[in-house]
Amino acid sequence: MPTMLQVSGLNHRYGGGDGAHVAVRELSFTVEAGQLACIVGPSGCGKSTLLRCIGGLIKPTGGTVRLHGDLVDGVPDDLAVVFQDYSRSLFPWLTVLGNVEFPLRSLKMSRDERRARAREALAWVGLADADRKYPSQLSGGMQQRVSIARALASRPALLLMDEPFASVDAQTRFELEDLLRRVQRERNSTVLLVTHDIDESVYLGDRVLVLSSSPATIVADLPVGLPAERDQITTRESAEFVTLRAEVARLLRDRNAAAEQALAEQVATTEQVSTGRANR
Amino acid sequence: MPTMLQVSGLNHRYGGGDGAHVAVRELSFTVEAGQLACIVGPSGCGKSTLLRCIGGLIKPTGGTVRLHGDLVDGVPDDLAVVFQDYSRSLFPWLTVLGNVEFPLRSLKMSRDERRARAREALAWVGLADADRKYPSQLSGGMQQRVSIARALASRPALLLMDEPFASVDAQTRFELEDLLRRVQRERNSTVLLVTHDIDESVYLGDRVLVLSSSPATIVADLPVGLPAERDQITTRESAEFVTLRAEVARLLRDRNAAAEQALAEQVATTEQVSTGRANR
Amino acid sequence: SVLNGGSGSSGSSGGNSGGPVEKSNITLGILGTQGSVGAKLAEKYGYFKQQGLNVTIKPYAQGPQAVPALINGELDFAVINYVSYYQAIAAKTLDAKVVVDGDVATETSQAIMAKPDSGIRTAKDLVGKKVGIQASKSLAELLVRATLKDNDVDPNSVTYLPITFPNIPAAIKSGQLDAGVEVEPYLTTSEQKDGLQPVIKIISGSTANMPVTGYIATSKFIDANPKTVAAFQRALFTAQRDATDRAKVAEVLPELSGVDQATAALLNLDTFPTANNPAQLQRVITLLQAYGGMTAQLNAADYLVPTPQM
Amino acid sequence: MAGLVGGGGCGVSGRWRAFGRRWLVFIVFLLLWQWITVSVANPYFPPPTQILDAAREAWLSGPGSHLFVTDAVTGDMLPSLGRLLLGWFIAVVVGVSCGLALGRLPKLTDYVSTMLFFARSVPAVLLVPVFLVAFGIGPRMEIVTILWGTIWPILLNTIDGARGVDAVKTETARAFHISRRDWVFGVVLPTALPKVFAGLRLALSIAIILMVVSELTGGADSGIGFRLINAQGGFQLAEMWAWIVLVSVLGYLANFLLTVVERRMLAWHPGFHAERLD
Amino acid sequence: MTGLAVFLALWEVLARSGLLKAGVLPPVSEVLGQFFLLLGNPDFLAGAASTLLSWVLTILFATVIAIPLGILLGSIRPLRLATGPLIEFLRPLPTVALIPLATLVLGSGAQTKIALATFAASWPILFNTMYALGEIDRQLLDTARSFRTPLPRLVYGVILPSIAPFVLTGIRLSAAVGLIVLVSTEFLTGTSVGVGQFVFHWGSSSLRMDIVLAGTVFTGLVGYLVNIALLGAQRRWLGWSAAGGAV
Numbered sequence A, B: 001m002p003t004m005l006q007v008s009g010l011n012h013r014y015g016g017g018d019g020a021h022v023a024v025r026e027l028s029f030t031v032e033a034g035q036l037a038c039i040v041g042p043s044g045c046g047k048s049t050l051l052r053c054i055g056g057l058i059k060p061t062g063g064t065v066r067l068h069g070d071l072v073d074g075v076p077d078d079l080a081v082v083f084q085d086y087s088r089s090l091f092p093w094l095t096v097l098g099n100v101e102f103p104l105r106s107l108k109m110s111r112d113e114r115r116a117r118a119r120e121a122l123a124w125v126g127l128a129d130a131d132r133k134y135p136s137q138l139s140g141g142m143q144q145r146v147s148i149a150r151a152l153a154s155r156p157a158l159l160l161m162d163e164p165f166a167s168v169d170a171q172t173r174f175e176l177e178d179l180l181r182r183v184q185r186e187r188n189s190t191v192l193l194v195t196h197d198i199d200e201s202v203y204l205g206d207r208v209l210v211l212s213s214s215p216a217t218i219v220a221d222l223p224v225g226l227p228a229e230r231d232q233i234t235t236r237e238s239a240e241f242v243t244l245r246a247e248v249a250r251l252l253r254d255r256n257a258a259a260e261q262a263l264a265e266q267v268a269t270t271e272q273v274s275t276g277r278a279n280r
Numbered sequence C: 001s002v003l004n005g006g007s008g009s010s011g012s013s014g015g016n017s018g019g020p021v022e023k024s025n026i027t028l029g030i031l032g033t034q035g036s037v038g039a040k041l042a043e044k045y046g047y048f049k050q051q052g053l054n055v056t057i058k059p060y061a062q063g064p065q066a067v068p069a070l071i072n073g074e075l076d077f078a079v080i081n082y083v084s085y086y087q088a089i090a091a092k093t094l095d096a097k098v099v100v101d102g103d104v105a106t107e108t109s110q111a112i113m114a115k116p117d118s119g120i121r122t123a124k125d126l127v128g129k130k131v132g133i134q135a136s137k138s139l140a141e142l143l144v145r146a147t148l149k150d151n152d153v154d155p156n157s158v159t160y161l162p163i164t165f166p167n168i169p170a171a172i173k174s175g176q177l178d179a180g181v182e183v184e185p186y187l188t189t190s191e192q193k194d195g196l197q198p199v200i201k202i203i204s205g206s207t208a209n210m211p212v213t214g215y216i217a218t219s220k221f222i223d224a225n226p227k228t229v230a231a232f233q234r235a236l237f238t239a240q241r242d243a244t245d246r247a248k249v250a251e252v253l254p255e256l257s258g259v260d261q262a263t264a265a266l267l268n269l270d271t272f273p274t275a276n277n278p279a280q281l282q283r284v285i286t287l288l289q290a291y292g293g294m295t296a297q298l299n300a301a302d303y304l305v306p307t308p309q310m
Numbered sequence D: 001m002a003g004l005v006g007g008g009g010c011g012v013s014g015r016w017r018a019f020g021r022r023w024l025v026f027i028v029f030l031l032l033w034q035w036i037t038v039s040v041a042n043p044y045f046p047p048p049t050q051i052l053d054a055a056r057e058a059w060l061s062g063p064g065s066h067l068f069v070t071d072a073v074t075g076d077m078l079p080s081l082g083r084l085l086l087g088w089f090i091a092v093v094v095g096v097s098c099g100l101a102l103g104r105l106p107k108l109t110d111y112v113s114t115m116l117f118f119a120r121s122v123p124a125v126l127l128v129p130v131f132l133v134a135f136g137i138g139p140r141m142e143i144v145t146i147l148w149g150t151i152w153p154i155l156l157n158t159i160d161g162a163r164g165v166d167a168v169k170t171e172t173a174r175a176f177h178i179s180r181r182d183w184v185f186g187v188v189l190p191t192a193l194p195k196v197f198a199g200l201r202l203a204l205s206i207a208i209i210l211m212v213v214s215e216l217t218g219g220a221d222s223g224i225g226f227r228l229i230n231a232q233g234g235f236q237l238a239e240m241w242a243w244i245v246l247v248s249v250l251g252y253l254a255n256f257l258l259t260v261v262e263r264r265m266l267a268w269h270p271g272f273h274a275e276r277l278d
Numbered sequence E: 001m002t003g004l005a006v007f008l009a010l011w012e013v014l015a016r017s018g019l020l021k022a023g024v025l026p027p028v029s030e031v032l033g034q035f036f037l038l039l040g041n042p043d044f045l046a047g048a049a050s051t052l053l054s055w056v057l058t059i060l061f062a063t064v065i066a067i068p069l070g071i072l073l074g075s076i077r078p079l080r081l082a083t084g085p086l087i088e089f090l091r092p093l094p095t096v097a098l099i100p101l102a103t104l105v106l107g108s109g110a111q112t113k114i115a116l117a118t119f120a121a122s123w124p125i126l127f128n129t130m131y132a133l134g135e136i137d138r139q140l141l142d143t144a145r146s147f148r149t150p151l152p153r154l155v156y157g158v159i160l161p162s163i164a165p166f167v168l169t170g171i172r173l174s175a176a177v178g179l180i181v182l183v184s185t186e187f188l189t190g191t192s193v194g195v196g197q198f199v200f201h202w203g204s205s206s207l208r209m210d211i212v213l214a215g216t217v218f219t220g221l222v223g224y225l226v227n228i229a230l231l232g233a234q235r236r237w238l239g240w241s242a243a244g245g246a247v
């Protein structure tokens, strides 16, 4: 398999001078074509920044990203992104169908085909009935599903997903996970998915990348040895799954231990202050 | 204990005429003061709508909400809300500290006290260092934590939280869950919390309200018999927890079964269509 | 600088009408045209002072704009062109009388200008041409119409375009207009700078010595302040007598209309009456009735304050 | 709309109430105007009834063969309106397209902004002589004058709107390789649209004002502004007021039409729905 | 700044090329020369001072009147509906046609031109305020409501910051409109002292295009400086907002 994505020595610093913040430091990894890599890491560590760099949406302050061996400089072709801030990534003046169709317009494609594809993607995420609504008329989870449908409809070679299932209920989440794996297998897309759900990262991924807290560096790169065909109930009960999941959790906890301890102390002191004052 | 919150025969319909959508139908339940009630339900079923009605942010088209026996008509006193769309609920022109202080300004309180309270709340959520940043400079999870800090800082009698931990990593989520329970116990606040994480609903709640898919009605109202003192590891391993969790999952699954089946069929058919066409 | 401020008693020097003026602090609205030369001279040579008047002069761009200020009492006297004045009288918008006849056009001070090679020489040449006039129903238009009529040309055979005097030369040069009525100082500057020529006289024959502007005051003011009015008239007629001296006029023209000294010396001057003559003014009314669509029957003498004893 | 009227949209009476709500203040204003002008009796402020008479005299006293309208209607109003609309329309096209470009290309904006600041502060009145020579007497020059004044609110508001595209939406568009056309017309323009409409409405009334101004200074021999100034110069004050009122009514109607268009185009916008902030 | 240089160079070339008729567009060098001569002319300086002072007052009045009015009308629908027709009838009133009427009521002093300019300059602020109000994110308002933010704080703590960028654009538009009306009124009436009157008196009546343009350069320059100042304010205080503040 060719190396689809190659990130080497990636650095990103926001701002400059005093207020500068290093979000990503010396990050290197590769992802093969057709792989689904999950990224987990503490909040604010730099996962979204990493995805933005890979997607060519921001220019990293250091290091390189290569796709098929070509340097990424600008947004690569055949990319789709599900943004963490899904509600703001939908266009409020377009209907749900319009939003899903929107990226397809730039592809050479007949109107009917475009429409069919969009409807198909909407049906996948369970929103076939909501196609004529506007985003402001949808619930949070529905908006998020629209943005997933939009990404899937464009059938990208590389799909970046930033906590794509954060706002949907457990049941729908399972369905969407299975959907994603199925679609990804069929199209042989490469997927990078950021998630906070450790179970999800193991269940979905061919690999799990564990990041440290800010600035993000790679703590571990765990291959997931589960079979390609997975099932919500049996897979999650398998010994391999349980071990891996515990491993990821441990890695995350350990990495956080120091920070966590500091936090706990802080909470304790402010607590004392506050309880002393809050007798109201 | 007095009845803090009494929802009776609540109905809400969005829009009118053809495009009308009934989001909540004939919902009735009560919450005692000092209780933490978790609400779970499928995506788009009407949970956020319910919270908005209780918070007096929208006027329900039918039924009543009573707080301490008084009809809610407008936003009640001593309320705080964590919105699902947290990123849009932060004021972009205020720093993190300014955002957390914002609701405190309406209270009679010295500048120093206000600041101390805001800093304390920020420390709780692990953002003590980010106080001078602007919301646009924060990651998604950090923004969500700011909005949690803002709600906690105002020490509300009634706290409405709409998927407050959806965007933070597992570890932080545990900490925030414990924080919430502790603060809620100390202040004896009443909390209504919408979540998609079944484990979380059981771990956090004194009760779990399971809603049906749209329009929302109550499927089950499960009391959580866990001890008041909970612990991320031992509690989650207790038999009671496991049973409850399975019960909630089952309730959600059953309710969804019909819809799910329909969805599956849809997916299957569109699948055929698409694979037939998509030989590219 | 006025010693006799409040008392208003100073008919002394030139006053032969007995007693002080009722109102010594006077505001006068003037225009930037030759019709206001008298006011400038009277100010310059102290004739107002001599009559016990302390006059503040306010320049206006167009006569009609001074009318509201006259009505609301901000101005006591104003210079206005007769065409506008009689229209206002006919419309009963204004209850005012002419106090001093300001200036009278001469054959050379207003004319139709055109390019030398335009082929326009006589009134007949204007048929079908575009002629610039200051404003619709202005004196300029009436004069052109009268000139055409006098030469047996249908006055309606010409297209009249309202273009302000300063803009007419450029419009002729660029071919927007075939000809246009000009007054001083544009008449001379257009000859010098733009190479235009006066081609047809409009102040001749029936329109010879046509009154152009005058000083007016409201009837109310005239009734309440007869001595002030008389003093004002004396000051202005004295000044206008001076205006026969071309050098003196040339002195005030730059300040009045913005031309430079050199040009001022070249301008074709109007004449400045030294007495009020109702028969002269009646000619304007006749002109308006004949060509301006005015239907009211007005008697110029009813709207003219007689010349005072000097 | 029906929902706002209250109750259950109770048919005729509901509609009357809506009408009353909308026009009550205006009718009170008319009555006050009549009362004050009658009691003041100043020739410069004729009462509305007198203005109405003058209007009838000026516009509706024509021969039967012309449907009773006078030449003023066909010879003055219609050409004026034509120039007005043309000037405004060009301003819309130029202003919106330049505005979108400038709003999204900060570099370009830096380059031309000084010039634009400058140009914006130059009163059209002062430029009339220049326009006269450059464009000649007549409609062209008047249209340019209208254009000069109207383009600024459209341009500035469009720039503002175009710059307001949310960062996440920009990234979305880039990530999905939205074509340039879709980016401009599908993302930037809709974002800018509410602000553009504010500019369009401002520009419309400025266009009406400049229509009058251009006819006043530009050597027109017909038109609403020309008649207005003529009536003013000839001290036909009731007629002058009739033309002023006509200008007002035109402004109202034009604005009304624009509002209808705006309602349709901003139907998606939560801020412009029936329940605004009340 | 390079933009300005290119503009000036183009002007110079165009004027000297002979493409335009002589006297229409004097070269920029002459205009600038005349401009500096004007700066030494006490009459001009007095006029300029008067115009500037009137202008500042105009902007001030328009802002103080239009922003609160815009917030009121933008947020109270019945009020907006009821006053809508009146406003829409008043708005297109041409200021030039109102000059005699305003003179009659207010006299021909500076107050008239200030009143007329304020009348014309209020609309951009009013409209931009109303439209900006419609564009505030509902989520922000809901947030403020859920914390029971009292009305005054809602206005200055949430509404004003949200609408500020667009309102400032309105103020910049108003500033230009106000200046135009001031100068035009001075120019057309020639009564109250000011740049417009000066230009009319010395420029237009003796066909000195260089003086006209020098006066124009002056108004342009002042407009430019004020614009820069407003832009600076916008960048300084409204840096969080992407919109606003370009031209």
Ligand SMILES: Nc1ncnc2c1ncn2[C@@H]1O[C@H](COP(=O)(O)OP(=O)(O)OP(=O)(O)O)[C@@H](O)[C@H]1O
Binding pocket: A136, A137, A138, A139, A140, A141, A142, A167, A168, A169, B014, B015, B021, B022, B023, B041, B042, B043, B044, B045, B046, B047, B048, B049, B050, B084, B214
């Ligand atoms: N403003 C609106 N106009 C019309 N319909 C709306 C509006 N807001 C929500 N809805 C509809 O109401 C239903 C319930 O929405 P709500 O936001 O309450 O769902 P939810 O339970 O919070 O879902 P989620 O878990 O996805 O956030 C949805 O089907 C949605 O389409």
Ligand SMILES: Nc1ncnc2c1ncn2[C@@H]1O[C@H](COP(=O)(O)OP(=O)(O)OP(=O)(O)O)[C@@H](O)[C@H]1O
Binding pocket: A014, A015, A021, A022, A023, A041, A042, A043, A044, A045, A046, A047, A048, A049, A050, A084, A214, B136, B137, B138, B139, B140, B141, B142, B167, B168, B169
């Ligand atoms: N535009 C910005 N300017 C300055 N700092 C920024 C900006 N965006 C992000 N940061 C900082 O960079 C760090 C990483 O942000 P990022 O959004 O990549 O985190 P994340 O891993 O996606 O977190 P989360 O899981 O909470 O979404 C954070 O500490 C944040 O404060």
Ligand SMILES: [Mg+2]
Binding pocket: A047, A048, A049, A084, A162, B139, B140, B141
């Ligand atoms: Mg993120």
Ligand SMILES: [Mg+2]
Binding pocket: A139, A140, A141, B047, B048, B049, B084, B162
């Ligand atoms: Mg929700």
